[in-house]
Amino acid sequence: MNDLSRAVVLTVDAGSGSCRALAWDVGGRMLGLSQQEWAYEPSGHPGGLNFNTEDGWRIVTECIRGALEQAGPDRTQSIRPEEVRAVTSTSMREGFVVYDEGGEAIWAIPNVDARAQKEAQELLAEGLGERFYQLSGDWTSLAASARLRWIKHNAPEIWDRAHHMTMLGDWVLQKLSGEFVSDPSLGSSSALFDLSQRTWSPEIAERLGISHLLPRVVESGTVVGTVSKQAAAATGLLEGTPVITGGADTQLGLLGGGIVDANQFGVVGGTFWLTAGVADTPLLDPEMRLRTLCHVVPERWMIEGCGFAHGLSTRWVRDGLLRTANPGIELDDGYERLSELAAQVPPGSNGVHYFASNVMNSKSWKHPTPSIVGLSPFTIAETGLGAVFRAVMEEGAYNARGHKELLEEVFGHGIEEVSFVGGPSRSPLWCQIVADVLGTRVRIPNVLEATCLGAALCALVGVGAYADLGEAVKATVQTARVIEPEAGARAAYDELYPRWRALNDHMLEAADKGLAPHMWTGAGAVGPQQEAAAAT
Template sequence: MNSEYILAIDAGTGSCRAVLFDIEGNQKAIEQKEWSHDELSKYPGSQVFDTKENWESIRHCIQKVIRNNEIDPAAIRAVSSTSMREGMVLYNEKDEEIWACPNVDGRAREEARFLIENNFAEEIYKESGDWISITSPSRFLWLKNNEPEIYKKTKKMTMISDWILFKLSGEFATDCSVGSSSGLFNIRERVWSSNIANLLELAKTILPEVYESGTVIGTVHSQAAEDTGLLAGTPVVLGGADTQMGLTGIKRIHPGDLTIVGGSFWQTTVVSDTPLIDKEKRLRTLCHSVPNKWMVEGIGFYCGLTMRWFRDAFCDLEIERAEERKVDPYVLMEELAAKVPPGSNGVTGIFSNIMDAKRWIHASPSFLQFDIDNPSHSGKKECIRAIQESAAYISNGHLKIIEELTEKNLRNIVFTGGGAKGQLWSQIIADVLGANVSVPKVKESSSLGTAIYAGIGAGIYTSVDSAFEEKKAIEKVYFPNPENYQLYCELFDRWLKIYARSLELVEQKLTRPLWRANGL
């Protein structure tokens, strides 16, 4: 076993994890803890990122990955982090956390509406590449209007991955990939936007210094060493946003690289060597973690979390049998779904909508068209496949927009993330999109991308391209079945019409949406 390691910390929407790699990029150990983000009843749409409780989860994951695998802390060459985008943490003059929210906090509805009605949202989008739905501009206005004492006490702000590195090193810094998800960035220049800060009357002094991913910002301090089991003095290195780290982990860093990252949310992304911004304000553009590269993406809302919800709500038997077989419950769920033909015997899943950043609203989650006269062909297994098909429909919708923007036919796709562990899901994507879908050997590529940057900071690698080239190797290519593709073309058009009707119920306030963007 290699005696030197790199540690990646990953704070996603649905869980945190500590992942240990050797310097050849082989995953040696992982500790994970699922989490959720509570709503404050007095603030509808709010979600709280509990920094105290969540740091406890993160530090215990680090402790366990070191202790349970008998790792000498001195053998860990560097540590870095990645996280969900958009979430932010605020600090007072003593550098104490005083307010934090995860990515989909939706309390700032009136403030977002104000920015839209006064044409500020349009101006912010043109410079930042992202709409104001779940980004910092509307959140800062909300604080100013609703929690003015917090607003006045705020002396610093970071994104969540930056917060993890602050907890380890005491240093404030951000990288371009996660910083650009704030809505406060000039993505062309890859710096904080003075123009947007002025629009919001926001002091730029609260914003951390911006560096490229792979920059050493400090070392693990003594308190963090005591909390985590890491060695004091271990280099702390900037990683970045989870999607960009996922692309980095499998070397999707070149213009035209199209990737679907299947995590809690699903991102359909293409890399660009220019900051390509959608004039119709449907998709968003952020900085890639690689200098002078950007990425355009469409987001599938809760695609992975929907499957987790179904597992926890309806699959007790599969969870029990998975323990007996010592496999993941999702393996057994896919075995069930594999018995169902394309179209899920008519059962239709209504979950995420195709992204339209300027008016992003989702129908109420539901399954439609059960055949109650035929339960053996209209039950659990059909629902599992319907969830998978709905996620593929979302990716298909985003691919069509990306091809329109890039004026390219992008039919060779890489599928990574937790969703890519499922063979059936990969085949469904190939069939729905009518494209070759390559699944890399490394599925949890966000942690690997973060480890690459930790290794760059430690001087182990000189660049992303130079780090363990074989890790971008493809495990399997899924080719579309022509008959299934033709069927799915019809089913996709039908799904769009059903979704539009389901959305009408939300617009009429008869049902509650899966999620509604601020400003609507």
């Protein structure tokens, strides 16, 4: 078992819409994958969503077993438990789990839970918003600070029993090994960190009264325990298999795309689109619009802008329009068919615009209700399904451009190249749109599952297959292709992008006036009433 050339590692991805388990070899080649969707439960409180840990663990165990059984096409049999040298996890950020003294989960939420509006406003009224941002790199919108205070105020029976807390990816590690632990990338997404120290902030913890809840912090790629007897029986893994820290989905997506050095920039496409830059210091946006978190690579930090619901928007077009009208079209064929239609539409989608995500402003982070503008009953062919889908694709790129411009402002220089990873990077059309809208060279790495590959590299470092994450990236990640902007399309988008921004502002203004609902409002978001109060 000392020969690592044939090592297999397993990664569990607790994502926003599903759980996936993937098996990998030492060269970063995926051997098996199993996936199941999951849903969140309404909490009964405005904006509140619960994560069901009991059902979630059932799905995790079934995915692990499925990944071991569904080996790659060149393998003649399933992966045997003794072949798995390590297991690790990644997850959506911000979501977390609270446990009692015995280690049982007693409260859990996903990242988009927004119940703690009142508590966030209380923190701001106490003057803690800016101070916490300076320490942790994030505003109260998705921070655990307001959510923990919500438990204390609204569920005292939970608060009195609370003994541990972990992020969702760390919950997977805890279920596998019994250990309570976090890494800097996931831990910092709680906004409870001191970024400069890459661990929990004593000041924030003392102010909130949560020091007793916080787990130990170790860097990604560290062995923290082994698979327990109970977890082995549930998952099919071998008892004693090393359990290794992975990290947050976006930071691992950057790692899997080879975006690890200072002044490298990337777009991670998926349910949410993250446009990020890497720094060798905990660089903050002076205007507190963007957020800064720890990268999975030691002595690296990531500053990002987050776009909402892009992946869900493409799914809505596929399932709500295309497949509803054509039930015979398979899921796997839907996006290809829509891309073919969108490729026949020129830049600007014949005047059709799609809106779902505002450019990030942490202090007032709100999104308008999803809308389509520009449909015409007089030009059905020009503004039909192909134009709608291209408008959705363009909206993701417009959002990335808004964040790119903010990153250029914070870094103090222009961005000439962006790496693009995630599901949308598999679409040649979408890659070209991103290059044209951003006006930059776009590098596409040779990876299909960047986040889970990043997690696998952490596991491989943990078992000694590579000395560190930098060596692992160099051995497994190469450039598949480079896309340059097309001059004509770039010029067109330079004119179209300001229109999209202006129209998006109108959509947000309508929601602020109560003429339409917001799709999502971050806890502590400053609205017109608060702005007026501040002005007086």
